Amino acid sequence: MSRKNCPTTFEEDADSSEVLEDDNRSIIMGLIAQLRKGTDLSRITLPTFVLEPRSLLEKFTDFMSHPELVVKASKTIDPVQRFVEVCRFFLSGWHIKPKGVKKPYNPILGEFFRCEYRLKDGTKAMYISEQVSHHPPVTAYFYALPELGIFVTGEAHPKAKFLGNSAATVMKGYTRITFSELGNETYEITNPNVYARGILFGKMTMEMGDQSTIRCDSLDLICELEFKTKGYFSGEYHSVSGKIKRQSTGEVLYEISGVWTQELFIKGKSSSKESFFNVAKNPVIPKLVESLDNQEWNESRKLWSKVTAGLASNDMDYATDEKSFIENRQREETAIRQKEGVEWKPRFFVINKKDEYEFKGASGIDYKNLSKTKAHLEKHMFSHATSFPKEAHTHEQGQRILITKYKPIAA
Template sequence: MFKGQSEDDIEILNENTKSMLMQFMGQLKIGMDLTKIPIPCDFLEPRSLLEKLTDFNTHAHLLTTAMDDDDPIQRMVHLVRWYLSGWHVKPKGVKKPYNPVLGEVFRCNYELRENGLMTCIGEQVSHHPPKSAIYAECKQKELLLEGWYYPRSKFLGNSAASITEGNIKITFGSRGNEVYTATWPSVYARGVIFGKLIMEMAGKTKIECKKTNMLAEIEFKSKPFFGGEYNVVSAKIKHKKKTIYQIRGKWNEKLYIKGKDSDKNSEELFFDVRSAEVVPKHVPPMEVQKDNESRKLWDNLTKAIKQNDVQLAAIEKDKVETEQRNVKKEREQQGQVFTPKLFKAGPEDFWTFVGFE
C-alpha cells in the first residue's frame, strides 16, 4: 500500500474483472472521449451521478453556520470547510456513477434541525455533451445553492480523467444576497493499465465572493510518481488579495488551519471526516417516484450490481439505454426537441431553476 492510501481507496481486481478491464482498454486510444464508451458494470457505482452530486450537502449544516457568522472573513472560512467536506462520500475502490439519461431527475431533502429542510433537485439537461443542473434551497435560512456540472471524460494512457467544467453558486439571502461562486476539481482513475487502481482528485479550484472581496484558492494535489501521498489538498483564504489563512491536510481524513503568519505548531483542526456530523438525507419512497427519477429508473441495475450479478447488470443497463434510444428516435420522428422541465438555459451555460414539477 502506498503512503496516504487507505483500503477504501484501492481496487483489487479478480481475474474476470481484470480480463474485462483489458478488453475495455483495448477499445481506447489516448485522448479519446469516454462519454460515449460503455463502462463495464464491474466499475459502476450503484447510483446516478445526479444523486452523487447531492453529496455536497452531507454536512449541509456547515452552510447555515457560515450564514450565521457576522464576520465576512469567517463566513468564507466556514464555506471552505463545507466545500472540502463534500468529497469523502464514495464507494470503495474505483467506481463511476451511472451517466444520467436525458431528462432524468433526482430529488431529496436534508434535515437541518432548527433550520428546517434543505430541498435538493437535479436534472440531466443534456446528454451529448453530458450536462447536469442542480438546485438546493433552505427557505427558512434564505439559502440557495445552484450548480452546473459538465464532465469531459478522456483516456490518458494509464489514467482515465473526468475534466470538469461548470460551477457552484451559493447565495446567502439574509446577507443581502451575498453570492459565492466555486469551481469543481477534476477526477482521475489511476492505474488502469498497470499499478493499483485508485481514484484521485486533482486540480486548482476557487471560491470567490466579489461583494466581500474574499477569495479561497484551493489545490487538490496529484500524487507524484515517486513519493508523496494521495488525497492531499491545500488552500489559501484571501481578503483583498492578502492571505489570511492557510489550510492543509487530506480531504478524506483530517484538515488543519492556521493564520498566515503563524507557525505550524499553532495549527488547529479544521475538519475531521470521522467525527463530523452527517445531515440525514431523505429520498421519496420508490412507490411515489416518477419513471424518470434516478432510483426508480435505475432500480433493476442497482439491484443487480448489489447482488454482484454482472451479467444481469449488463442486461438491465442495456434495457435503460435501449429505451432511451427509442425515446430519442420517436422524438426526432415527431420533429420535437428535448426541453428540460426544471431548468432553463441562460448565457454561458448558466442554468436557472424554474420550479418543481
C-alpha cells in the first residue's frame, strides 16, 4: 500500500469548544427552529461548516491507533493483567479528536474505508469498514493483526437526537476483541455516547458521556466505566472513572480515573495510584492508506475528496455543492433499487446466523497457520473490484448530471 496519504494528527484543544461566528450560529438557530426535543437527527442535513473532514468510517480507526497496546495485552500471561491491558488499549484512542465541535461525514450505503498500520517490529495491522445500512445507519468493521492471532470485529449503530441546548449521538453496537492463540478468549466492549453541548447558548462543546463496559466472561472480569460530562458549575471536561471487578463476586480489583484527553491513572487494592495512559508519551501509529488515484470511487477519502478540499480551502459553497451531489446520487440509487425491486447487499460483510455483520474473509481464517491467514486477509481486504459503477459525468454546459443506471456496488 502507498505510504503517501498518512493523515495529520488533529490539534488538541483543552475543552473541545468553539465560538460560532454570527452567520453560522444564525444558520444553526434556523435549523433548530424546525426541530422538537427528541427529534431523530439522522435525516437532517447539517450545514457544511460543522463537518469534520473525514468519514465516520475513518473516524472509527481512532480506536485502533495504538496497536502496540493490544499486542502487549495478547502477550501478557497473567489473566487479570491481560484484562487490564485490554482496558488500556480501549481507553487509548479517545484523545484523537478534531478541534472544536465537528461531525464526520455520514457514510453513504456501500462506502468503505481500509488502511493498515506497521508496528516497529514489522507486524502489520489491517482495518476495513463498510456502511452496510443507511436507514438505520449501521457501520461494520474488522481489524486484525493476523500474525499474532488478534482479531477485532464490531458494529456501530449511531442514533443522533436533538435535546434542546445539546445533541446526543447514542452509540449502540459492540466491539469484540479475540485472541485466537489463547483459545479464542474474547472481550466484548460497549461505547459511551457523544454530546454536543451549547447549541443554543454558550460555547459549543463536544463531550463523551454515560457508561461503557469491557467484559470477558471466560476470565470472570468486567470493567465498568463512566465518562463524565462537565456540569454547569463543577467538574472538568473529559473525565472518566471506572472499576475492574470480578463479575461473580463484585470484588473491585482496580480503579481507573483521569482525563482521557491527557492522562489516565490506575490504582490496585494494595498499590498506590500510577499512570495508566499518558497521551503525551504515546504517539499514534499513522494509518497507511492508498493514494486517491488508486482508490475505488466509493472509498471514503476518494468519495469525499472534493468536500474535503472545499473545507480545507474554506470554500463552503463548493463543499456544500459536492456534499449535496453525493447525497442526491445516493437518493437516486435508492429510488432505482426500490423501483426495480433490487436488494442491496454489502460487498465486504454478510449477515451471519446471529444476525450480525461478519467480515466475509473471516470464514477462511486458518487459526493453525497465521502466516497463511495474513495473506488470505490481505487478499480479501485490499483487492480491487474488477468493475466499477459509472461516475457522474458533465454535459456541455458544465452541469453535473446524476446517473440513472448503476452497476451494483456489491461484489
